[in-house]
Amino acid sequence: MTPGVFEYHRPNKVEDVLALLAEFGDDGKVLAGGHSLVPMMKLRLAEPAHIIDINAIASLRGIREEEGMIVIGAATTQAEIMGSDLLNEKCRILPDAAALIADPQVRNCGTIGGNCANGDPGNDDPAIMLALNASYTLQNQAGQRQIAAREFYEAVYTTALAEDELLTEIHVPAPAKGTGMSYQKIKRKVGDYAIAAAAVTLSMSAGQCTDAAVALTNVGDTALLSLEAAEAIKGSAVDARAIDRAADAAMADCEPVEDMRGTVEYRTAMVGEMTRRAIAEALSRVAGS
Amino acid sequence: MPSKKISLTINGEAVEADVEARMLLIHFLREQLNITGPHIGCETSHCGACTVDLDGKSVKACTIFAVQADGGELLTVEGLANGAELHPLQEGFFQCHGLQCSFCTPGMLTRAYRLLQDNPNPSDEEIRMGLSGNLCRCTGYQNIVKAVRYAADKINQAEGAN
């Protein structure tokens, strides 16, 4: 299983990546962790003529907080996400989810930017970015733009990322006090993609839910934001009835296909169950409630 | 064929070689250098038989290119023993029956080596999660967990004695 022939580039600066992307267009591919791209290349489902390895660029790694934003470098690995004190304290849904992605070896290589840019509906981070209302910094030689994750995903392996663009940063609004969050994923075995998974964030004030978001993994062409599920809990005390209504709404919104991970009915039911569990856990994590 | 010169350290020895960009690290080790400890099980990034330690991290050598290891420090199962003296993990697998056919063992050992470097006293649960990227098709994981526990205890005792 050897990939096709390509030329390997390992630039040290973002500008050099952008120049190579501009030069090669469709023939060039960014290599981050390589744990989606290399398997595709081995199967010859991807045969880029040029590989642009971004692992030598220190500025693309790291996690910091600035002006109410948590800023994550695109080439930060899942292992680094799991080990981040900042994220574990302020945005634990990301390290929690990272622990549910693949296995230790894969997490040592796989990056959060690769997970978000890949466009595979099986990836776990996109739904979380939808729930967190994160945005992505995309750069090309002409400049940079900031695009909401909620506008990024178009279809299977189709995103708003242009051929000459590099995802450099992920911006997550630092969750306000009184916010709880949870990612619940059911899979066949450790290391597998989701049968179904739900990401939930919710904010409580005086016993009432003031804001909420619910997003789903691997039950549609892209990660799905379920606005109806969020509406079902907003304004409520997030009691059992509201949670059931949200689960029903998420099940109505999802569009799973039958595959080796289960039938449509089963996966739909699991969307409901993961939504219920994620809401309950997010609620239990609202500080002081 | 575009090829690149790479230099790296493998089990403490400096190595220089010309590699084709598309050559996977596992093929470079096994076919070009005849370092056949790391195995090819699935070749699809799942089984962990190809696990090696690159710059202090466990990675699957079937899913990275040899050119990516340029400048790196690599450890394979061949580098674990100290001369004729087995590494405590190797001794643990031997004592606790942590292998049958041994196909998965080089990957298990290199992965467990890094796990104990990162977490010298793991719980059984942490051992299981730590080895979750390594599949064994015959032993059953019970004895593998015991073997890692054995090694952790032995290493910790030796360090306590110092």
Ligand SMILES: Cc1cc2nc3c(=O)[nH]c(=O)nc-3n(C[C@H](O)[C@H](O)[C@H](O)COP(=O)(O)OP(=O)(O)OC[C@H]3O[C@@H](n4cnc5c(N)ncnc54)[C@H](O)[C@@H]3O)c2cc1C
């Ligand atoms: C055994 C196994 C199990 C797995 N299980 C899961 C799982 O349960 N959940 C899950 O979410 N994932 C899973 N994965 C996939 C893994 O998380 C990948 O690491 C991830 O999907 C891609 O990230 P990467 O850094 O490896 O990207 P790469 O493979 O390097 O790249 C993926 C794609 O994104 C592009 N890209 C990468 N970075 C950028 C960037 N900064 N800017 C622009 N484009 C970019 C590449 O050009 C490529 O098209 C699994 C993988 C394996 C091998």
Ligand code: FES
């Ligand atoms: S051979 Fe590399 S993971 Fe199986």
Ligand code: FES
């Ligand atoms: S001992 Fe045979 S596969 Fe593990």
